[in-house]
Amino acid sequence: MPTDITQLVDVRRGTRGTILSLPEDSELRSQCIRLGICVGASVLCIERLPGGTIILEASRQEIALGRNLAKQIGVAIG
Amino acid sequence: MNDSSSLSPDDITDVIPHTAHRHVDTSAAQFLSKNKTKLVLVGNPNVGKSVFFNHLTGLYVDVSNFPGTTVEVSHGENPKYAVYDTPGIYGVSSFNDEERVARDIILEADIILNVVDAVHLERDLFLTLQLIDMGKKIAVCLNMMDEAEDRGIRINVEELSNRLGVPVLPTTAIRKSGFDKLEAHIPQACPGRSDASLHRHLHELLNCVGSQAEGLMVLEGDKVIAERHGVEPGGDRELIYVERRNRVNRLLDKVVTATERKKTLSALLGRISISPIYGFPFLAIVLYAIYLFVGQFIAQDVVGFTEKTLGDRYFEVFVKDQVSSVTGTTIKVEKIGRTAAGNDTTIAARTYVFPHGTHADPVLADQMKAFRKVGLNSINYKYSSALAIIFFGEFGAFSMTVTYLVFLLLPLVLGFYLSLSILEDSGYLPRLATFVDRSLNGLGLNGRAIIPLILGLGCVTMATITTRLLGSDREKRIATAILQFAIPCSAQLAVIAALLATAGIKATLIYTSIIITIFIAIGTVLDKALPGKSTPLLLDLPPMRLPRARNVLQKTWVKTFAFMKEATPWFFVGALAVSILQVTGILDMWVNLLSPITTGWLKLPAEASTAFVMGLVRRDFGAAGLYAMHLTPMQVVVALTTITLFVPCIASLMVMLKERGTREGFTIWVGSWVMAFGIGGLVAMILL
Ligand SMILES: Nc1nc2c(ncn2[C@@H]2O[C@H](COP(=O)(O)OP(=O)(O)O)[C@@H](O)[C@H]2O)c(=O)[nH]1
Ligand SMILES: [Mg+2]
Numbered sequence: 001m002p003t004d005i006t007q008l009v010d011v012r013r014g015t016r017g018t019i020l021s022l023p024e025d026s027e028l029r030s031q032c033i034r035l036g037i038c039v040g041a042s043v044l045c046i047e048r049l050p051g052g053t054i055i056l057e058a059s060r061q062e063i064a065l066g067r068n069l070a071k072q073i074g075v076a077i078g
Numbered sequence: 079m080n081d082s083s084s085l086s087p088d089d090i091t092d093v094i095p096h097t098a099h100r101h102v103d104t105s106a107a108q109f110l111s112k113n114k115t116k117l118v119l120v121g122n123p124n125v126g127k128s129v130f131f132n133h134l135t136g137l138y139v140d141v142s143n144f145p146g147t148t149v150e151v152s153h154g155e156n157p158k159y160a161v162y163d164t165p166g167i168y169g170v171s172s173f174n175d176e177e178r179v180a181r182d183i184i185l186e187a188d189i190i191l192n193v194v195d196a197v198h199l200e201r202d203l204f205l206t207l208q209l210i211d212m213g214k215k216i217a218v219c220l221n222m223m224d225e226a227e228d229r230g231i232r233i234n235v236e237e238l239s240n241r242l243g244v245p246v247l248p249t250t251a252i253r254k255s256g257f258d259k260l261e262a263h264i265p266q267a268c269p270g271r272s273d274a275s276l277h278r279h280l281h282e283l284l285n286c287v288g289s290q291a292e293g294l295m296v297l298e299g300d301k302v303i304a305e306r307h308g309v310e311p312g313g314d315r316e317l318i319y320v321e322r323r324n325r326v327n328r329l330l331d332k333v334v335t336a337t338e339r340k341k342t343l344s345a346l347l348g349r350i351s352i353s354p355i356y357g358f359p360f361l362a363i364v365l366y367a368i369y370l371f372v373g374q375f376i377a378q379d380v381v382g383f384t385e386k387t388l389g390d391r392y393f394e395v396f397v398k399d400q401v402s403s404v405t406g407t408t409i410k411v412e413k414i415g416r417t418a419a420g421n422d423t424t425i426a427a428r429t430y431v432f433p434h435g436t437h438a439d440p441v442l443a444d445q446m447k448a449f450r451k452v453g454l455n456s457i458n459y460k461y462s463s464a465l466a467i468i469f470f471g472e473f474g475a476f477s478m479t480v481t482y483l484v485f486l487l488l489p490l491v492l493g494f495y496l497s498l499s500i501l502e503d504s505g506y507l508p509r510l511a512t513f514v515d516r517s518l519n520g521l522g523l524n525g526r527a528i529i530p531l532i533l534g535l536g537c538v539t540m541a542t543i544t545t546r547l548l549g550s551d552r553e554k555r556i557a558t559a560i561l562q563f564a565i566p567c568s569a570q571l572a573v574i575a576a577l578l579a580t581a582g583i584k585a586t587l588i589y590t591s592i593i594i595t596i597f598i599a600i601g602t603v604l605d606k607a608l609p610g611k612s613t614p615l616l617l618d619l620p621p622m623r624l625p626r627a628r629n630v631l632q633k634t635w636v637k638t639f640a641f642m643k644e645a646t647p648w649f650f651v652g653a654l655a656v657s658i659l660q661v662t663g664i665l666d667m668w669v670n671l672l673s674p675i676t677t678g679w680l681k682l683p684a685e686a687s688t689a690f691v692m693g694l695v696r697r698d699f700g701a702a703g704l705y706a707m708h709l710t711p712m713q714v715v716v717a718l719t720t721i722t723l724f725v726p727c728i729a730s731l732m733v734m735l736k737e738r739g740t741r742e743g744f745t746i747w748v749g750s751w752v753m754a755f756g757i758g759g760l761v762a763m764i765l766l
Contacts, residue, residue, distance in 0.1 A: 026299075026315070026316065027173050028614070028616075029316060030169075030171070030173070030315055030316060030319055031168070031173060031616055032616070033316065033319040033320055033323055034168045034169045034204050034319065034323070035168065035201060035616070035618060036200055036201065036204075036323065038319075038320055038323050039320075046349075047349070047352050047353065047354070048354075049352065049354050049357070049512070049513065049515075049516060050354055050516070051515075051516030051517075051519075052516065053512055053513075053515045053516050053525075053615065055352055055512065055619070059200040059201075059327070060200055060336070061198060061200055061201050061618050061619075062348070062618065062619040063616070063617065063618050063619065064352075064508070064509075064511075064512035064515070064525075064615055064616070064617045064618075064619055065614070065615060065616055066515050066516075066519065066524050066525070066614035066615030066616070067515070067516055067519065067614075068519065068614040069614035069615065069616055
């Protein structure tokens with residue numbers, strides 16, 4: 001199975017995906033994990049604002065991620 | 079409310095490092111009660127902790143809904159416990175001030191009452207498991223059961239309790255349902271079933287650090303705690319977190335059954351508010367509503383009555399009459415009438431001289447009384463004693479300052495906090511932060527900064543205090559600078575709007591573009607110049623809900639009270655300082671010093687410098703002084719640009735010095751003088 005890594009910031013609204021990679025920065029990474037955004041978690045992009053602010057649904061919560069954070073997260077679409 | 083002590087996070091973090099390496103107990107331990115059992119409320123933001131706190135202490139302190147706004151630690155007592163309400167956190171660590179504060183209090187806790195949101199167990203149980211891993215005595219309250227029910231979320235409470243190994247009590251805090259069992263629930267608190275693999279590591283550490291809780295913090299790489307015990311922080315935080323996350327997910331599989339959520343109105347509104355298409359009209363409507371309420375109703379109708387009538391006409395006249403009865407005063411009474419065009423005009427004026435006060439000259443006093451009896455008066459008191467001027471004069475601490483605080487600022491702050499509380503309680507605030515996030519990124523801020531920026535339009539002093547909720551020192555610095563330089567407060571805005579109305583549309587456009595450009599420039603330049611990086615937005619969005627009147631009103635009152643309590647002394651200090659400058663003649667010297675710059679560089683009449691210096695006392699005084707000057711439209715632009723950029727009022731300077739430290743505070747302050755006159759002059763060169 002080919003796993004193309006897409007930056008979360010480029011994911012379109014309504015797309016489902018699986019998290020493949022998290023930010024380099026250890027604190028940011030830990031904060032993501034706490035909110036359920038960990039490698040392997042399945043997420044749904046419920047909105048993408050112009051500029052790249054992403055709103056995800058991950059484990060039944062809605063989470064907003066700024067563009068700079070979304071750039072540092074890799075997902076596999078589908 | 080007197081026995082509640084609250085500390086800002088800064089106070090706590092300030093104190094801890096100094097004592098930490100010298101004593102085993104931290105200053106958190108000194109701050110907390112020694113006699114009673116320490117019951118600490120812990121939970122994610124917006125789970126209802128404050129409602130529990132109020133119930134347990136019978137003392138209302140704070141209710142807030144925006145993730146992370148509860149930066150203060152509230153403390154109250156009941157016969158059995160000393161109760162502490164900690165800031166809402168997603169986990170125990172030291173990623174920001176709130177977490178550091180919460181961590182230190184948790185470490186000192188005897189019993190932890192962990193409040194979790196039944197609707198957000200995925201999020202909240204991470205913290206619960208971490209607390210359990212810390213080995214603390216825990217009792218869990220499963221709150222928001224009403225909402226869970228509405229959403230078809232079924233939770234097997236007994237199973238949850240078994241798996242966690244701690245007692246779990248289902249509650250609906252706003253209806254006090256379950257609260258009858260709370261008293262029996264708390265003493266059952268016990269250490270839960272912690273992660274077995276962690277246990278071994280922790281045991282090894284226990285010899286060096288003394289407690290499982292601190293051991294866990296060290297394992298999870300907490301530098302401060304590690305240093306406290308002279309050990310190396312662990313490097314496995316991420317592994318531990320991932321494992322804990324997985325435990326949460328496994329646990330939930332066994333405990334929760336959720337029926338498919340129906341498309342509710344709340345969900346629909348939630349979508350609209352962050353939609354790229356509808357989000358903007360939504361925001362526009364919200365802002366317009368706030369403008370109508372605060373900008374029109376409160377700032378004009380309410381304040382027009384409270385300040386002009388209650389404050390100036392009754393309160394100040396009353397106070398000054400009392401003072402003038404015992405001290406030498408010259409009283410000038412002007413009768414105010416209406417011209418045919420509807421403007422106020424002086425129709426008669428008389429001056430009464432009382433060298434020893436009105437009491438000493440009853441005949442003259444009666445004459446004055448008779449003259450004042452009919453119609454509207456504008457009365458000017460000139461005291462001969464410096465002390466009377468300082469305390470009761472034009473800028474007196476007990477005359478102008480009281481009018482300003484009670485009759486102008488209080489209604490405005492109430493109006494703003496009421497709006498903010500409604501936005502918070504409805505769940506819109508985090509969505510607003512999300513919606514504007516990208517626009518603020520270029521200024522080195524994330525979406526959260528929208529809150530202080532909007533509040534700044536009400537009162538810069540209030541907004542400066544609110545910068546506390548920002549994620550890093552860098553962001554606080556940028557936001558404070560923008561606020562102090564480029565955001566006109568409501569007192570000023572009213573006068574600016576009036577002046578611009580007379581100066582015309584062209585002047586208005588030029589002025590607005592200049593201020594917006596500077597607003598953007600300050601953020602952009604600081605973002606480039608300051609070292610480090612700002613924190614990106616990472617927020618969980620609570621569901622949209624109908625705000626509850628009671629909660630909104632309580633919140634409004636608590637925040638207003640807290641602000642007034644914190645800011646009031648500074649307004650008095652400011653008034654005293656200015657009155658002293660006035661009495662000693664330094665104020666005049668200052669005006670004279672600025673005059674050449676005003677006429678030569680800004681190309682404005684010399685009297686404008688008085689207006690600028692008056693801006694020190696109250697920002698609106700500055701602008702108001704420009705009314706009388708018959709400026710050309712372009713001169714208005716220059717004057718308003720200068721006065722907007724220019725020094726914020728003394729109270730906001732004082733608060734800034736406290737929040738940001740003396741060095742940074744004064745840098746911004748001096749910078750605003752330079753900017754105001756620099757840019758004002760440039761604008762003058764181009765326009766005049
Ligand atoms: N529906 C519902 N709302 C609640 C309940 N408990 C608290 N709230 C509301 O949730 C919001 C957050 O409560 P608050 O005490 O400020 O949470 P804190 O941030 O944990 O202190 C407020 O608007 C409360 O009125 C509950 O059991 N059910
Ligand atoms: Mg609270």
